[in-house]
Amino acid sequence: MNEHTPILDAVCHLILLVGAALVCLPIYFVFVTGSLSQAEIMRVPMSWLPGSQFFANMRTVLSNADFGRLLLNSFIIATGITVGKLAVSVIAAFAVTYFRFPFRMTAFWLIFMSLMLPIEVRIVPTYESAANVALPLNILGSWLGIQALIDLDWNLVNTYSGLILPLIASATATFLFRQFFLTVPDELCEAARIDGASPWQFFRLILLPLSRSNVVALAIILFLMGWNQYLWPLLLTTDPAMANAVIGLKKLMPRPDSLPTWHLLMNAAFLTMLPPTIVILLLQRWFVKGLVDSGK
Amino acid sequence: MPARNSTAALPGTAGGGALRLRWPLRRLFLRSADDAQSESGLKRAHFREWRLPIWLLAPQLFILLLFFFIPSVRALIQAFQLTDPFGATTQWVGFENFERLFRSGVYWSSAQVTLIFTIAQNVLTLSIALLLAFASNHILRGRSAYRTVLLLPYAIAPAIAGIMLAFLFNPRVGPIAHTLQGLGLDWDPNRNSWHALALIVMAASWKHICYNYIFLVAALLSVPQSILESAYLDGAGPIQRFLRISLPMVTPTLFFLIVINFVYGLFETFAIVDATTRGGPAGATSILVYKVYLDGFVTLDLGSSAAQSVVLMVLALLLTIAQFRYVERRVNYSV
Numbered sequence: 001m002n003e004h005t006p007i008l009d010a011v012c013h014l015i016l017l018v019g020a021a022l023v024c025l026p027i028y029f030v031f032v033t034g035s036l037s038q039a040e041i042m043r044v045p046m047s048w049l050p051g052s053q054f055f056a057n058m059r060t061v062l063s064n065a066d067f068g069r070l071l072l073n074s075f076i077i078a079t080g081i082t083v084g085k086l087a088v089s090v091i092a093a094f095a096v097t098y099f100r101f102p103f104r105m106t107a108f109w110l111i112f113m114s115l116m117l118p119i120e121v122r123i124v125p126t127y128e129s130a131a132n133v134a135l136p137l138n139i140l141g142s143w144l145g146i147q148a149l150i151d152l153d154w155n156l157v158n159t160y161s162g163l164i165l166p167l168i169a170s171a172t173a174t175f176l177f178r179q180f181f182l183t184v185p186d187e188l189c190e191a192a193r194i195d196g197a198s199p200w201q202f203f204r205l206i207l208l209p210l211s212r213s214n215v216v217a218l219a220i221i222l223f224l225m226g227w228n229q230y231l232w233p234l235l236l237t238t239d240p241a242m243a244n245a246v247i248g249l250k251k252l253m254p255r256p257d258s259l260p261t262w263h264l265l266m267n268a269a270f271l272t273m274l275p276p277t278i279v280i281l282l283l284q285r286w287f288v289k290g291l292v293d294s295g296k
Numbered sequence: 297m298p299a300r301n302s303t304a305a306l307p308g309t310a311g312g313g314a315l316r317l318r319w320p321l322r323r324l325f326l327r328s329a330d331d332a333q334s335e336s337g338l339k340r341a342h343f344r345e346w347r348l349p350i351w352l353l354a355p356q357l358f359i360l361l362l363f364f365f366i367p368s369v370r371a372l373i374q375a376f377q378l379t380d381p382f383g384a385t386t387q388w389v390g391f392e393n394f395e396r397l398f399r400s401g402v403y404w405s406s407a408q409v410t411l412i413f414t415i416a417q418n419v420l421t422l423s424i425a426l427l428l429a430f431a432s433n434h435i436l437r438g439r440s441a442y443r444t445v446l447l448l449p450y451a452i453a454p455a456i457a458g459i460m461l462a463f464l465f466n467p468r469v470g471p472i473a474h475t476l477q478g479l480g481l482d483w484d485p486n487r488n489s490w491h492a493l494a495l496i497v498m499a500a501s502w503k504h505i506c507y508n509y510i511f512l513v514a515a516l517l518s519v520p521q522s523i524l525e526s527a528y529l530d531g532a533g534p535i536q537r538f539l540r541i542s543l544p545m546v547t548p549t550l551f552f553l554i555v556i557n558f559v560y561g562l563f564e565t566f567a568i569v570d571a572t573t574r575g576g577p578a579g580a581t582s583i584l585v586y587k588v589y590l591d592g593f594v595t596l597d598l599g600s601s602a603a604q605s606v607v608l609m610v611l612a613l614l615l616t617i618a619q620f621r622y623v624e625r626r627v628n629y630s631v
Contacts, residue, residue, distance in 0.1 A: 008535070022502070026461060105336060123593075125374065199348055228455075231570075269460065
């Protein structure tokens with residue numbers, strides 16, 4: 001097709017430019033506001049150009065609001081979720097696609113069911129489970145009438161494992177790996193077996209290297225998801241030092257009756273969105289493929 | 297050599313109950329090509345061993361048991377119980393929590409807010425994403441540069457999207473709010489409920505347009521070039537080709553995105569509401585998932601919160617079923 005449509009071309013570029021501007025404008029204002037002083041943000045109309053206070057505000061945010069610690073928490077949580085979920089799901093997917101064993105389909109359906117209910121619809125009991133992981137044992141104990149013997153308490157509130165483990169409990173990654181393994185040629189496994197490879201050797205030396213691009217794509221998506229968590233850290237952290245950066249922002253929101261420190265909030269918001277933005281800019285090609293493949 | 301099994305369609309020796317359950321469920325979710333051909337998702341070349349797979353599955357199943365199955369079952373149980381705020385006494389009350397819930401005017405107004413919010417968010421997100429996808433499909437130069445910028449919101453937390461727009465539209469300091477006031481609009485999302493609703497709709501869409509955009513661009517690229525070329529030879533212009541050929545061919549993706557947008561609007565926008573309006577003013581932005589949280593953790597009406605959880609569970613279940621049906625169709629179309 002060799003069409004010449006100058007007007008439509010121009011309109012399309014215009015649409016995309018407006019779209020890009022709508023994306024960039026809020027981000028730009030976060031940066032501008034984060035670089036102004038208290039006096040400058042109170043001025044009407046506010047400046048549309050960056051001020052000189054960016055690093056001064058950053059120091060205030062890092063020291064007063066303890067944002068260094070919160071960013072570190074975000075990093076630990078996001079990495080924990082990424083590594084944990086990838087590790088747990090890649091071996092589970094290997095088990096359900098490459099082995100014939102009793103209850104294989106039962107296991108698959110148990111995993112599959114977890115796709116259906118997001119954590120948002122079961123927050124109270126999930127919180128109770130994390131507040132005392134031994135709760136099911138205690139309930140069992142009270143049914144059996146031996147409550148006095150079993151009264152365990154294993155509290156995950158304000159711990160990294162409490163922030164990470166419940167978010168690993170979903171099957172999105174397992175499902176994606178399963179779909180990928182089903183497309184791997186059968187001949188590879190047959191050849192490996194003729195050469196005398198054990199299942200674990202086949203997994204480690206052949207299947208895992210083949211899945212590398214899927215692992216990377218999924219790792220990016222999971223890292224972004226982990227970094228941007230909100231509801232679960234909100235519920236599970238009563239100690240401000242254990243919250244993640246996004247929750248820290250909520251605490252910096254200006255209250256109606258106090259001095260509106262928008263410049264500090266915006267500076268902190270800029271610091272919080274910088275790492276995931278860098279990830280997405282550097283690894284974009286991998287990420288787009290992974291997103292469309294996973295369908296979620 | 298690996299055993300080739302053509303007769304045994306049902307692997308394992310799962311009990312009769314599991315067998316009966318499996319087939320209707322299977323038909324609901326999975327009818328894609330790979331599931332029909334390979335034996336229920338088992339590789340033709342597979343290992344016959346049971347110790348190793350059990351150990352491989354153990355971590356996932358253990359975490360799911362602790363943080364998915366037990367909480368889900370308890371959510372169901374709690375919906376039929378009444379617990380006082382201090383958790384001292386619990387009694388069975390049957391459907392009383394649900395009756396109380398469905399008689400509550402606050403709940404219905406929250407449901408109404410949710411409906412308006414999710415539909416407005418869906419329409420706004422999808423139509424802007426479609427426009428952008430059409431434009432970037434049409435142009436030849438600069439595609440990847442535009443895409444890089446348009447994808448940025450995917451990296452940004454919903455809560456931050458909310459905070460950014462809350463600032464821009466803040467009646468005292470926000471530059472956009474000042475512009476609106478300059479145009480004579482008495483803009484104040486802290487007092488006007490429609491303004492507050494508009495604010496969270498805009499924040500939710502801002503964050504989610506990129507997701508719709510990626511899928512639409514991928515779908516438009518998969519429309520067969522031969523069909524587009526024959527339409528071109530028949531004299532159809534770019535817009536006509538888009539409306540008459542590309543758009544009908546990507547309808548599975550559109551339906552899929554509508555479902556995903558509803559899931560997003562119902563559940564994942566909690567952060568936007570909590571970080572900006574906190575359900576206010578006067579419950580005008582208190583969407584269902586926010587109300588579950590309020591009743592469960594703030595006002596401590598646990599029975600009602602559990603009943604609301606169950607209502608949301610049913611919604612989530614229906615949407616997941618719809619999602620998998622469209623995933624499957626999407627796959628079939630793109631082949």
